[in-house]
Every structure is written in structure tokens, then in C-alpha cells.
Amino acid sequence: MKRFDIELSAGIFMLIGILCLAYISVKLGKLEVIGGGGYSIYANFEKSGGLKPGSAVEIAGVEVGKVKGIKLSKDYQARVQLMIKRDVALQEDAIASIKTKGLIGEKYIQITPGGSDKILSEGETLKDTESAVDIEELISKYVFGKV
Amino acid sequence: MIRIGFALFVLAVSIFLTAPTLQAETSPLKAVNSTTDRVIEILKDKEMMKAQRTTERRNTIRKSISEVFDFEEMAKRALAAHWQKRTPNEKREFTALFADLLERSYIKKIESYSDEKIDYLSERIEGDSALVRSRITTKRNLEIPIDYRLLKKNDKWMVYDVIIEGVSLVNNYRTQFNRVIRQQSYEDLVRRMQNKQEEELFSEKK
Numbered sequence: 229m230k231r232f233d234i235e236l237s238a239g240i241f242m243l244i245g246i247l248c249l250a251y252i253s254v255k256l257g258k259l260e261v262i263g264g265g266g267y268s269i270y271a272n273f274e275k276s277g278g279l280k281p282g283s284a285v286e287i288a289g290v291e292v293g294k295v296k297g298i299k300l301s302k303d304y305q306a307r308v309q310l311m312i313k314r315d316v317a318l319q320e321d322a323i324a325s326i327k328t329k330g331l332i333g334e335k336y337i338q339i340t341p342g343g344s345d346k347i348l349s350e351g352e353t354l355k356d357t358e359s360a361v362d363i364e365e366l367i368s369k370y371v372f373g374k375v
Numbered sequence: 376m377i378r379i380g381f382a383l384f385v386l387a388v389s390i391f392l393t394a395p396t397l398q399a400e401t402s403p404l405k406a407v408n409s410t411t412d413r414v415i416e417i418l419k420d421k422e423m424m425k426a427q428r429t430t431e432r433r434n435t436i437r438k439s440i441s442e443v444f445d446f447e448e449m450a451k452r453a454l455a456a457h458w459q460k461r462t463p464n465e466k467r468e469f470t471a472l473f474a475d476l477l478e479r480s481y482i483k484k485i486e487s488y489s490d491e492k493i494d495y496l497s498e499r500i501e502g503d504s505a506l507v508r509s510r511i512t513t514k515r516n517l518e519i520p521i522d523y524r525l526l527k528k529n530d531k532w533m534v535y536d537v538i539i540e541g542v543s544l545v546n547n548y549r550t551q552f553n554r555v556i557r558q559q560s561y562e563d564l565v566r567r568m569q570n571k572q573e574e575e576l577f578s579e580k581k
Contacts, residue, residue, distance in 0.1 A: 321455070323543060343451060359541050
């Protein structure tokens with residue numbers, strides 16, 4: 229009888245452990261179990277260095293979406309798909325820039341809202357972008373010059 | 376016979392004269408390139424570079440630049456959400472002020488040009504907008520990438536943003552203007568810009 233109790237509690241413990249693991253992987257992996265409310269737009273960058281799926285999209289420091297995917301376009305640009313929360317409207321002339329948190333922190337996308345009447349809808353492309361400024365490249369360029 | 380010859384001559388001349396402008400209308404790269412070439416021509420003209428002709432020279436440069444730069448679009452994009460709240464009169468006033476400030480702050484840099492190499496790398500057209508990529512190589516062999524964003528307006532390609540070393544001019548001013556307007560007011564922004572303009576005018580006279 230006593231032995232059965234131990235086995236049962238071990239089983240329950242395992243079950244809780246597996247549930248926790250599943251919860252953590254959904255949370256950390258930023259998986260969307262249920263659809264996820266929002267619309268996706270695209271932005272083309274010359275260089276998306278350091279940006280990853282799951283990176284934050286911010287306006288005024290407030291997270292309004294996430295990077296959903298990054299692909300190489302036909303003309304060798306980085307085509308970034310952004311998932312934006314449904315209640316956030318983005319104008320056609322908004323500017324998306326890749327920024328770094330701190331000096332060497334993670335990369336995120338900062339959007340400066342525009343003033344156009346035209347609001348971007350699902351699947352449209354944000355034309356104005358600023359690529360990641362590669363600090364190391366800049367430093368080396370001005371320190372060593374170019375041959 | 377002479378008449379036909381003359382007619383052909385006129386035809387040839389008119390084709391020759393209109394060809395460059397037609398090309399400028401069809402290609403954004405050509406639009407940027409021809410303006411830059413025109414400005415460089417002025418800067419290479421020793422006669423024009425004499426100190427006593429500064430005002431005349433600057434006016435000519437400004438005129439060439441404003442042919443391809445759409446300052447209204449730039450001002451509109453720089454003010455972003457605040458643009459719509461302004462009256463048509465204020466918009467006009469702001470555009471003139473912004474254009475003047477931009478020209479004044481960049482004209483000295485333009486005039487310091489001394490045979491740097493400018494390469495036009497590529498152009499990308501998507502519907503009514505385009506991106507022209509260029510690169511300036513300085514004498515110390517530094518390569519500075521400069522990209523132009525253009526919009527097609529009335530069949531003419533006009534620049535509305537310049538991206539130097541990955542930093543957008545419009546975005547820079549948009550952030551600054553937004554901060555001043557939020558913390559103070561639009562009137563304060565205009566006052567600040569006017570002060571800056573006076574400063575520039577003062578330093579130019581010296």
C-alpha cells in the first residue's frame with residue numbers, strides 16, 4: 229500500500245513537471261497557441277543583423293508587436309515580417325529602424341509613427357526603414373580607413 | 376532644300392534639349408545624378424567660387440537642389456502626426472523655414488566638396504517610390520553610403536529622404552520635432568527654428 233502511494237505521488241509529480249515544461253516552452257518560445265490577435269506587415273532592410281524572430285517591435289518604448297519571420301528577398305534584402313497588435317494603427321510613412329538595447333544589447337525594431345492618412349493593412353510593406361547600424365564596422369572604418 | 380535642312384536642324388536641337396529632361400523623368404537615379412552633377416559643375420567653376428559671388432553661387436546651388444528635393448514632403452514627414460493639425464498657412468510657412476534651414480546647414484558642407492568620388496550603385500523602383508543608393512569616397516578613402524528615397528509626383532521623381540550611413544534625415548528631424556512639440560509647443564519649435572535661421576544668417580555675414 230505504502231509503495232503504491234510513493235509511485236502515485238511520483239507520477240503526479242512527473243505530470244506537473246511535464247505541464248510546467250510545456251508552459252515554459254510555449255512562453256519562452258513565444259509560440260502562439262491560439263491564433264494571436266494582430267495583423268502582419270512587412271519591412272525591407274539592407275541589413276537585419278542581430279534581429280531574430282520574436283524580437284520586440286516598439287513605439288515610444290512600448291511593445292506593440294513582434295518580429296514573426298525574416299527572409300532573404302530576391303534582391304538580397306532582409307524582408308522582415310512584423311506582427312502588430314490589432315489596436316495599433318501604423319501610417320504608411322512610419323519609419324521602422326533596427327535599434328540596439330544599450331550598447332551591445334539585443335536588437336529590436338523601433339517604429340516612429342508618421343502623419344499620413346493612409347493606414348497600413350495586413351500584408352502591406354513599410355517602405356521607410358533604417359538598417360541596423362553596425363558599430364564595429366563604423367569604428368573600424370574610421371579608425372583604420374579603407375584600402 | 377535649305378528650309379528642310381533648317382527644319383531638321385531645329386528638330387535635332389529640340390530632341391537634344393528635351394532628351395535629358397525626359398530621361399530625368401523616367402529614372403530616379405538619373406534625377407539625383409543630374410542634380411548632383413549640376414551642383415558639382417558650379418563648385419568646380421573657379422569664377423563662381425570667388426568670395427564676392429557667394430550669394431549668387433548659393434542661390435544657384437539652392438535652385439538646382441530644390442528641383443529634385445521635395446521640401447514639402449520632407450517637412451510633412453518630419454512633422455508626422457503634427458502636420459495634419461496645422462493650417463495651410465502654417466504648413467507653407469513651416470515648409471519654407473525647414474527648407475531654408477536644411478539648405479543653410481548643408482550648403483557649407485556642399486561647398487567644401489573637393490573632388491570626392493561619387494558612385495551611383497543601384498536604383499530600386501517599387502510603384503511610385505524608389506531608392507537610389509550611392510557612395511561617396513573621400514580622399515582618405517572613407518566610403519560613406521548615401522541613399523536617397525524618392526517619390527514620383529506629377530511624373531517627376533522627387534527626393535523626400537536622405538539616408539547617410541544608415542541614418543535617415545527625416546527620422547532624425549521627426550524625433551527632434553516631436554520632442555519639442557510634446558514638451559513645449561509647435562510655436563516654440565517655429566521660434567527655435569527661426570532663431571537658428573538668424574544665427575546662420577549672422578554667421579554667413581561675418
